[in-house]
Every structure is written in structure tokens, then in C-alpha cells.
Amino acid sequence: MWTRETRDRMAELGRKTKRYPSDLTDEEWVRIEPLLPKPSRRGRKPAADLREVLNAIRSMARSAGGWRMLPVHFGPWKTVYWWFRRFVRRLLFRTIHDVALMLDREAAGREASPTGGVLDSQTVKAPFAEARGCDGGKRIVGRKRHVAVDTDGRLPMVNLTPAGVSDSVGGQTILGAIRKRWPWLKHLFADAGYHRTKLMDKAASLDFVVEIVRRSDKAVGFEVIPRGWVVERTFGWMIRWRRLVRDYEKRLDVSEAMIHVAMGALLLHRVAHR
Numbered sequence: 001m002w003t004r005e006t007r008d009r010m011a012e013l014g015r016k017t018k019r020y021p022s023d024l025t026d027e028e029w030v031r032i033e034p035l036l037p038k039p040s041r042r043g044r045k046p047a048a049d050l051r052e053v054l055n056a057i058r059s060m061a062r063s064a065g066g067w068r069m070l071p072v073h074f075g076p077w078k079t080v081y082w083w084f085r086r087f088v089r090r091l092l093f094r095t096i097h098d099v100a101l102m103l104d105r106e107a108a109g110r111e112a113s114p115t116g117g118v119l120d121s122q123t124v125k126a127p128f129a130e131a132r133g134c135d136g137g138k139r140i141v142g143r144k145r146h147v148a149v150d151t152d153g154r155l156p157m158v159n160l161t162p163a164g165v166s167d168s169v170g171g172q173t174i175l176g177a178i179r180k181r182w183p184w185l186k187h188l189f190a191d192a193g194y195h196r197t198k199l200m201d202k203a204a205s206l207d208f209v210v211e212i213v214r215r216s217d218k219a220v221g222f223e224v225i226p227r228g229w230v231v232e233r234t235f236g237w238m239i240r241w242r243r244l245v246r247d248y249e250k251r252l253d254v255s256e257a258m259i260h261v262a263m264g265a266l267l268l269h270r271v272a273h274r
Contacts, residue, residue, distance in 0.1 A: 019073060022058040022265070024051060027272035031103075032096050037086075048079050056080045057087075061261045064242035088257045097264035098181075101154050103271045113182055114150035119171055119190040119210070120231040121146045122238075123163045126247035126255075133164025143247045143255070146170035148178055148188065151227075153234045155263045156182050160252045168196035175199075179206050189213050189227040237266060 024032075029051055039045050056074035060067070070077045087093060102112035123135040126142035134141050144165055148157040159173050171194050178185050187209045195212045203210045213227050238244045241262035249255035 019071075020055070020059050020062075022062040023055045024058070025272065028268050031100075031268065031272060035092065035096055035099065037090065037092075048075065048083060050083070053080055053083045057084055057261060058265055061241050061243045061258055061265075064245070064248070084257075088253055093257045093260040093264060097155070097260040097267065100264055100267035100271055101156065104154065104267045105150070105152075107271060107274055108152070110152075111184070113184040114154070114156055115184050116187040117148045117150050117156065117178075117185055117189070118227050118231045119146075119148050119167075119174065119188050119194055120228070120235075121167050121170060122235050124245070124247050126163075126249075128248060128250050129162075129255075130250055131162050133162030135163040138163075144170060145259070146174050147231065147234070148174050148185075149231050149234045150185075151230060153230050153237070154267065155234060155259075156185065158256060158259055160247075160255055167193040168199045171199050172202050175202055175206055175208055179208075187211065191215075191225065191228060238262060 032054075033051075036050050052074055056070055057080065059065070059074070060070060067077045067081050070080060074080060105114065106112050122145045123138050123140045124142050124145065125140055126132055129143055132141055132143065135144065140163055142163050144161050144163045146159045146161065146165075146167070147155060149155050157174055157178050159170060159177060161170055161173075171190070186207065188203075189211050190213070192212060192214050194210065200210060213225055215225055238259065241258075243258055244262055247255050249258060
């Protein structure tokens with residue numbers, strides 16, 4: 001609920017940014033600056049301001065603009081795009097997101113690494129993707145975002161596939177990736193679409209407990225499924241960033257980076273302005 005204190009706080013944050021709501025505040029910049037690549041000791045020093053580069057990338061993700069439509073305040077779009085591709089190769093956006101996720105969990109009084117989560121997927125149109133598929137259930141041609149979120153809705157893991165890949169197959173890939181990056185995550189909740197033999201066998205081999213949460217047989221009309229609303233809320237957070245409403249990217253790694261840009265910005269804002 002909006003109160004006078006909330007409005008004053010948001011107005012103060014607006015004054016700290018330079019032009020756009022997506023710009024990094026000073027508190028946010030202090031926390032991510034150590035994660036950025038250091039300039040080489042040899043050769044000419046980079047002329048680009050990395051803070052402005054990140055501001056440009058966040059602005060584009062929030063407004064769904066194209067590279068050639070970047071406001072002139074951010075400098076040449078080719079420079080911003082060059083740095084963006086370099087950051088993608090270095091997994092910088094995923095690193096910023098994961099660090100912010102752990103800091104946000106600790107600030108909430110939890111362990112840095114999640115121990116429980118929820119599996120689900122989201123199908124979106126992908127008009128420019130190199131490889132697309134058809135989700136027959138939702139009648140959408142595009143990509144599918146297979147995700148695992150913690151019990152508060154943060155996004156430890158996302159995997160992108162053509163939309164024709166089933167939840168069970170995408171879930172198996174998610175399980176293998178989680179075991180490498182988040183070894184303490186053991187218990188997962190999922191809907192009936194994940195209750196498949198191969199998925200359960202892989203979960204058992206990787207020491208996971210996958211609990212299937214089913215819709216009540218007596219329910220009439222809409223029903224909030226326990227744990228399911230958590231991941232649906234995360235999808236709602238994602239599509240507030242307009243570039244994620246559809247998947248406009250051609251490459252999977254670029255699409256995943258855009259998701260980490262959006263979710264990392266949300267977590268970084270929580271950490272810096274809690």
C-alpha cells in the first residue's frame with residue numbers, strides 16, 4: 001500500500017538517478033563496480049563509462065527498445081552493444097544476479113544458498129529466434145523458459161529451449177544445472193506436468209526430492225495452487241521488463257542475459273535500498 005513515507009522514499013530514489021528510472025543509483029553502483037572487468041594495464045584505456053553502458057542496457061531491457069534506438073545520452077549504440085556482448089561472454093549479468101540473490105537472502109534472514117524451490121515454465125513468442133518450437137497446449141510458437149525459483153520467488157536457475165520441449169525434459173536439464181551451481185538446493189515443488197518417470201529417476205540420482213503439488217479434484221473454477229503462485233509472481237516480475245514480454249533475441253545466451261539483467265536489477269534494488 002502506498003503511504004506518504006513510501007512516496008517520499010521513491011521520490012528520493014528518483015532524484016538520485018540521472019535521467020531514467022532504470023539508471024543505477026549510487027548505492028547500486030557501489031555494489032556492482034567491483035564485479036566489472038578491470039581495464040588492461042597495456043594499451044589505450046577504454047573511453048566508455050561502464051556505468052553509462054549498464055544504464056543503457058537496463059533502459060533497453062525495461063523499455064524494449066532496439067539497439068539503434070538507444071537515446072543519444074548513452075553514446076554510440078555500437079559501443080554499448082560491443083560491451084554488452086563482452087559482458088555476456090564473461091557471464092557478468094549472471095554473476096551480478098547471483099551475488100545480489102545471495103545478499104538479498106541474507107538480508108531477509110536466510111542462508112545465502114537456497115535449499116528449496118519451485119519448478120515451472122513459461123512459453124513466450126520468439127519471432128527472431130534461430131530455433132523455435134510449438135507449444136501445443138498454449139498454441140504459441142516460440143521459446144520456453146524453464147525456471148527454478150526459491151520459496152520467495154528469486155530466480156536461481158533458468159534454462160531456455162524451443163517451446164516444443166516438454167516440462168519434464170526441461171526440468172531434467174534444470175536439475176543438472178542446479179546441482180552444479182546451487183549444491184544445497186535439495187527440495188523442489190512442481191505441478192503435475194513434471195510427474196514423469198525419467199524426471200523422477202534423474203531427481204533421485206542427483207539427491208533431489210521433487211514434491212508434486214496437484215490441483216484439488218473438488219475445486220470449481222480458479223484455484224491458487226500451493227507454492228505455484230510463487231513462481232507465477234516471478235513471471236509477473238519478469239514481464240514488467242518489456243523486453244521479456246516476448247523473446248526478441250536471436251541467440252539463447254543473449255536471451256538468458258536479458259533475463260538476468262532484469263532480475264538482477266530487481267534484486268540489486270532490494271539490497272541497496274532495503
